[in-house]
Amino acid sequence: xxxxxxxxxxxxxxxxxxxxxxxxxxxxxxxxxxxxxxxxxxxxxxxxxxxxxxxxxxxxxxxxxxxxxxxxxxxxxxxxxxxxxxxxxxxxxxxxxxxxxxxxxxxxxxxxxxxxxxxxxxxxxxxxxxxxxxxxxxxxxxxxxxxxxxxxxxxxxxxxxxxxxxxxxxxxxxxxxxxxxxxxxxxxxxxxxxxxxxxxxxxxxxxxxxxxxxxxxxxxxxxxxxxxxxxxxxxxxxxxxxxxxxxxxxxxxxxxxxxxxxxxxxxxxxxxxxxxxxxxxxxxxxxxxxxxxxxxxxxxxxxxxxxxxxxxxxxxxxxxxxxxxxxxxxxxxxxxxxxxxxxxxxxxxxxxxxxxxxxxxxxxxxxxxxxxxxxxxxxxxxxxxxxxxxxxxxxxxxxxxxxxxxxxxxxxxxxxxxxxxxxxxxxxx
Numbered sequence: 001x002x003x004x005x006x007x008x009x010x011x012x013x014x015x016x017x018x019x020x021x022x023x024x025x026x027x028x029x030x031x032x033x034x035x036x037x038x039x040x041x042x043x044x045x046x047x048x049x050x051x052x053x054x055x056x057x058x059x060x061x062x063x064x065x066x067x068x069x070x071x072x073x074x075x076x077x078x079x080x081x082x083x084x085x086x087x088x089x090x091x092x093x094x095x096x097x098x099x100x101x102x103x104x105x106x107x108x109x110x111x112x113x114x115x116x117x118x119x120x121x122x123x124x125x126x127x128x129x130x131x132x133x134x135x136x137x138x139x140x141x142x143x144x145x146x147x148x149x150x151x152x153x154x155x156x157x158x159x160x161x162x163x164x165x166x167x168x169x170x171x172x173x174x175x176x177x178x179x180x181x182x183x184x185x186x187x188x189x190x191x192x193x194x195x196x197x198x199x200x201x202x203x204x205x206x207x208x209x210x211x212x213x214x215x216x217x218x219x220x221x222x223x224x225x226x227x228x229x230x231x232x233x234x235x236x237x238x239x240x241x242x243x244x245x246x247x248x249x250x251x252x253x254x255x256x257x258x259x260x261x262x263x264x265x266x267x268x269x270x271x272x273x274x275x276x277x278x279x280x281x282x283x284x285x286x287x288x289x290x291x292x293x294x295x296x297x298x299x300x301x302x303x304x305x306x307x308x309x310x311x312x313x314x315x316x317x318x319x320x321x322x323x324x325x326x327x328x329x330x331x332x333x334x335x336x337x338x339x340x341x342x343x344x345x346x347x348x349x350x351x352x353x354x355x356x357x358x359x360x361x362x363x364x365x366x367x368x369x370x371x372x373x374x375x376x377x378x379x380x381x382x383x384x385x386x387x388x389x390x391x392x393x394x395x396x397x398x399x400x401x402x403x404x405x406x407x408x409x410x411x412x413x414x415x416x417x418x419x420x421x422x423x424x425x426x427x428x429x
Contacts, residue, residue, distance in 0.1 A: 001104030002023050005024065005196070005280070008014045008045075009048060009050045010048055010049050010050070010113040010114070010180055011049070011051075011052060011110060011111070011112040011113050011114075011330050012043055012050070012051055012052065012111050012112060012113070012114045012427060013050070013051055013052045013053075013054060013099055013107065013112035013114070013116070014036070014052070014054070014115075014116045014117070015054050015055065015103075015108075015115075015117040015118070015122060016032075016036070016052050016053050016054065016066075016171070017054070017056060017057075017064075017085065017088075017091075017122050018056050018060050018118055018119060018122075018203065019032070019033070019056070019062055019065040019066065020056040020057065020065070020088035020270070021056075021088060021089075021090050021091050022091060023091065023119065023121075023359050024065075025320075026144065027145060027283075027347070028118060028119045030347075031143065031145070031186075031424070032066075032118040032119075032344070033065070033066050033067055033246070033418070034065045034067075034211060034213070034416045034418045034420075035118070035416065035419055035423055036118075036241070037066050037067045037206060037416075037419045037420075038082075038416060038417055038420035038421075039069060039423060039424055040063075040066070040068070040076065040077075041072070042424045043419070043424065043427075044076060044079050044080070044173050047128075047427075049079070049428075050081070051079070051080050051227060051312035052080070052081040052083060052112060053080060053081070053082050054082075054083045054085070054087065054103065054106055055082070055083075055084070055111060056084065056085050056086065056087065056088040056089075056316060057086075057088065058082065058084060059077065059080060059082035060073060060077070062075065062082065062120050063077075064151070064427070067147060068092035071392050074187075075182050080090040081110075081187065081354070082180070083109075083110065085103075086101055087368075091121050091122060091179060092176055093165060093166065093169040095123055095169070095173065096122060096169065096172055096173065098122075098123070098380060099122065099123030099124075099127060099281050100401060102124070103123055104125070104135065106137065106372065107125050107136055108136045109379065111136055111138070113139060114138060114139045114140075114141060114427050115138045115139070115140045115141070115286065116140075116142075116427060117140075117142045117143070118142075118143045118172070118178045119142070119143060119144075119145070120142050120173055120177050121173055123173065123176060123178070123415050124140055124142055124173075124176030124179075124180060125137045125138055125176075126140045126176045126179035126180050126181075127173070127175060127179075128175055128179075129343060133403065135295065139179065139181045139182075140176075140179075140180045140181050140182075141181065141183075141184065141358040141403050142176070142177055142182075142183055143179075143181040143183075143184045143185070143186075144148070144158075144168050144182050144184070144185050144190070144191050144194060144198070145158075145185065145186055145190065145344040145345070146185075146186075146343065146344030147190075147193050147194050147197045147198050148252055148342050148343075148344075149167075149170055149257055149332075150170075150174075150197040150198060151193060151197050151342065152168070152251070152252065153170075153350060154251065155167040155170050157250070157251075157297065157298050158297070158356040159203050163339075166293040168230065170356060173318075174300050175196065176200065176406040178198070178199065178200060180204070181204070182204060182206060182254050182426055183204070183205045183206070184205075184206050184207075184208050184426065185205055185207055185208075185344065186207070186209060186210055187206065187207065187209065187215055187344055187345045187364035187366040187369055187370060187371055188207055188214045188344040188366075188369055189344075189365055190207075190300060190344040190345070190384055190403045191205050191207050191381045196323075206422075206426055207257065208419055208422045208423060208426075209345065209370070209414055209418075209419065210345045210347055210350075210412050210414060210415070210419060211344055211350075211415045211416030211418065211419045212284060212347070212350055212354045212411055212414045212415070212416075213416070214233075215323070215324075216327055216330070216354040216357040216411075217411070217412075218331065218350045218354070218408075219357070220318070222327075223324070223327075223328055227298060227324075227328065227385055228328055228331075228332065231325050232328075232329075232332065233328065234325075235244055235278075235286075235316075235318050235325075235329065236288070236316070236398075237278065237329070237332075237404055238389075240274070240366065241276070241334045241337075242274050242276040242316070242333060242334060243259070243262075243273075243274055243276065243277050243278070243334060243335050243337050244277075244278050244279065244280075244329060244330055244333035244334075244335070244336050244337070244352075244357075245277060245279045245280070245336075245337055246280045246281065246326060246330070246336075246348050247259070247280065247281070247338055247340055247346075247348050248281060248283065249281075249302045250298060251298075252342035253339070253340045254339030254340050254341045254362055255305075255339070257339050257341075257362075257380040258337065258339040259305060259306055259309060259378075260309070260310060260383040261308065261339070261380070261386045261387050261390070262277060262387075263309050263315070263383075264310050264313055264383055264384055264387035264394075265387040265390060265391060266314055267389060268313060271391055271395065271419055273307065273334070273335075273390070273391055273394050273418065274334045275397065276314055276315075276316060277311075277314060277315050277316070277337075277349050278316050278317075278318065278329065278333070279315060279316070279317050279318070280317070280318040280319075280320075280321055280329065281318075281320065282295065282319070282320040282365075283295055283296060283298070283302070283317055283318065284299055284303070284319065286317060286318055286319035286380050287317055288313075288315075288316045288317075289313040289314075289315065290312060290313070291306070291365045292315065292316075292317045294357075307423065317318070327355070330352060330355050330357060331354075331357065332352065332356050334358075334394070335357060335358040335359075335360055335394055336348065336349065336351075336352030336357050336358065336359050336360065337390075338358045338359075338360070338361045338362070339361070339362045339380045339382070340361075340362060340364075340365070340367075341362055341364045341365060341369070342364075342365050343366050344366065344369060345366055345370055346361065346365070346367055346371075347363040349367065349370075349371055349375045350370055350371060350410075350411055350414060351392075351411075352375075353375065353404075353408060353411040354373065354405035354408065354411035354412070354414075356404050356407075356408050357401075357404070357405060358376065358394065358400050359371065360374040360375065360376045360390060360393075361375045361376070361377055361378070361379045361391045362378065362379075363377035363378060363379055363380075364380070371407070372410045374381070374403065374406045374409075374410045375403075375407060376393050376403055376418065377389070378390065394421050
């Protein structure tokens, strides 16, 4: 007779609330979807682990949003325990109170061995203990993409009061990060800044680079000529050459330096460089020149500056577009340009490198690291010099060809499978 007790499985509890809030279509959302799409099968294939998810709506809706196939959903449905918070609500300064009211009771009930979150704003089990509350604290792993708000003391662009309130909230939630067992960040540059500004022990921090979606690679074209024609015609770009920009318009993005450089570049009388910048994203309505409408206060200031220096008619906005359209616009661009000054991992230039499009980026923050120096890096503080360098580079077929070839090899080293596997190793350990 076998009297051995069944082996107890370890429990991983993962926060999936980001799938249905304002972070869903931002960098945090992309990171979370790409990693969980691969991480979930890894966990479920390990007989020593059980998987629990904590999020909005129901399990099927979460698995669909992550991007799992119908077959995977059928296979995984009965193997995952889901703890629903009900209808989605946005991430706000109320998160601190909501953590103890909604999240902590689930943590207490599940009693996980490991709690994993792709960002810290919703709260972590390692937040300071609230008086007279049962407070189980599992091993906690959190992803911190950057500490740009702390670096720049910019937590909100709305007003001084908004910034003050958001800062108090941010620093309160940061206590959970400081008390976490492991922090995953996305570049060595970001790690240095987390240590410097976030006051975190370096031994707690693990650097795991992002991946590049296979669709961005020029060799994996998922579209045909008809798809290209339809997308270019939709955006009135069928017969136009253009520079492509797909980042945000916040202060750290270097928009002023970009526009100052483009003004000089566009004013060259004899040049093969296109005199049109296509900008994609949720900050502007679709349009060209003065017909573009800003969708927030920061975007309004950006358009006002473009009009002030005289390049507004050479800017075209696509509005928010799906990834498939973005990839086609990128693959058909003359060059990708990005002057961001502060990033945890600047994915835009790396995606351009995968698409074998000339990638021009600021020689700042993480850019030299993540591009491994194979993008065309420029000193954005000197617009006249930069414009001249970009013109010379883009008008030299040999220089462009060499850069594109070397950059493509770098981009191939960034795989979401590798990112997810390394996260899984950190959870197990």
